[in-house]
Amino acid sequence: MVLAYAGRPVRTALEIGAGTGKATRLFARPGTVVTATDPDGAMLAELRKHVPADVKTVRAAFEDLPTGQRHDLVFAAAALHWTSPQGRWSRMAALVEPGGVFASFGGPFKPADPAVEETVRAARAPFLASDEIPSPDGTPEGHAMQWPGTELQRSDGFDDVRQCVIERRVTVSAADYVGHLSTVSAYLELPVAVRAQVYDHIERALPDTVELFADIIVHLARRRQDAAGAG
Structure with missing residues (x-):
């Protein structure tokens, strides 16, 4: 979908918050040089085990990336909400050709089953009231255009903003579901000891497998030809 939207060869791609490289692997294909960035060196070390040798890695937060080199594609997979809103889109525009x-x-x-969702909520409640990731700009759930599309529409650096939904249903083990929760910011912000407790409570309360709603929301935008990096 991303490459079709680009409509031209994507020779260089820059990933923001690459983590262990699940998305990196999708774009690391012949003809595309991917630079994967993340502030966590341990994440990048794990990424290196799973990607082609020509993938470049840079240990840096988005805010610390040099803007002298532009790329055909800049992408972020479930990581953009970690970036600072201050100057986010002017910096992004400066990274894109x-x-x-x-x-x-x-x-x-x-969880697709309301009973399982309630089980998770009850197991989590003594430690965490909610594990929802609030919209960074306050856009309510169910709004026609979700964040970050809302911010992109207001940006001077980008146009042709699109939002697409890829519907998915997946079934995972209880352990894998808890592994997913361990990447969610609400849990990561808890003290380490508390995190271990809540993960244990949730996993023990779950059935062996969990069916999930796992839709992917894709936001696409094109760097304006006449933009000077403002946004």
Whole structure:
């Protein structure tokens, strides 16, 4: 979907918040040089085990990336909400070639069975009231255009903003579901000891497998040809 939207060869791609490289692997294909960035060195070390040798890695937060080199594609997979809102889109525009593409994708994994969802809520409640990721700009759930599309529409650096939903249903083990929760910011912000407790409570309360709503929400935008990096 991203490459079709680009409509031209994507020779260089820059990933924001690559983590262990699940999305990196999708774009690391012949003809595309991917630079995967993340502030966590341990994450990048794990990524290196799973990607082609020509993938470049840079240990840096988005805010610390040099803006002297532009790319055909800049993308973020479930990581954009970790970036600072201050100057986010002017910095992003400075990383993308005019006419190039920015893409963001991700979405919540939610139990498809309401009874299982209630089980998770009850197990989590003594430690955490909610594990929802609030919209960074306050856009309500169910709004026609979700964040970050809302911010992209207001940006001077990008146009042709699109939102697409890829519907998915997946079944995972209880352990894998808890592993997913361990990447969610609400849990990561808890003290380490508390995190271990809540993960244990949730896993023990779950059935062996969990069916999930796992839709992927994709946001696409094109770097304006006449933009000067403002946004």
